[in-house]
Amino acid sequence: MKFISFPCYLVVMQLPTMAIGKVLSANNTSIIQDEVLAHKLGLIPIKVDPRLFEYMSENDVPNEKNTIVFKLNALCKKGSQRLIVLSSELKWLPNSSELILATESPASYSITKQKTYTSFSSSQDTLPEFSNYPIAPKDVDIIIAKHGPGQEIELEAHVVKDIGMTHAKWSPVATAKYGVLPKVVFLRDIEDDEAETFVKKCPIKVFDMEDIGKGKKRATVARPRVCTLSRECIREEGWDKNVAMRRVNGHII
Incomplete structure (x- = not known):
């Protein structure tokens, strides 16, 4: 078993993957708190x-080589029916973040170009890897929130590369289980009415x-x-003399 546990550990904890690591909330009037919403978004797999x-380390600047940006803007208009916000609402921003970076001198916006939370030197959709296969959530029907009339979520989600040892959201697989192949052996033939009862x-x-x-x-496995x-x-008395429950040693499933 120890030889199986080690590769499982490597896959769960050490295999790099992409996941939402930072959520910048511009407006959230839903019933879901920002922290809970960020946690839910982090668990959405990215294709x-x-x-x-x-x-990306703590000192690196988010750029087109280490960051993917999604935006989510979901509004349930007043007077309309309840709105279910799905992962399909996450829209890829290949040209960089659209949120203006908070600075100490807002007046400088009129002099210099407004800075955002990422610094892309080129658009990600110009790369051949993404031109035919746009970046998107792996599953488009994951429920993020349920809006009532007048509720809105507006945010940006930044996807970065990391491993499962940092956080479970960077684990590329779910928890898996394994066991030994069961083996059911009939110690005698069980036929006709007795077989129907046993089945x-x-x-x-x-x-x-x-x-x-x-x-x-005749009853068969x-x-x-x-x-x-x-x-x-x-479980009933006497049946353990007719059927044996065993395992196939060395056969892992």
């Missing part, structure tokens, strides 16, 4: 190859009936992989 991007004992339908000719039927070894089929 992009992390090998095309660089890691019905299993709540997950591991067993089935097979025709053995001359109008006779049809789906051994779905067996959880719950022993429900042999």
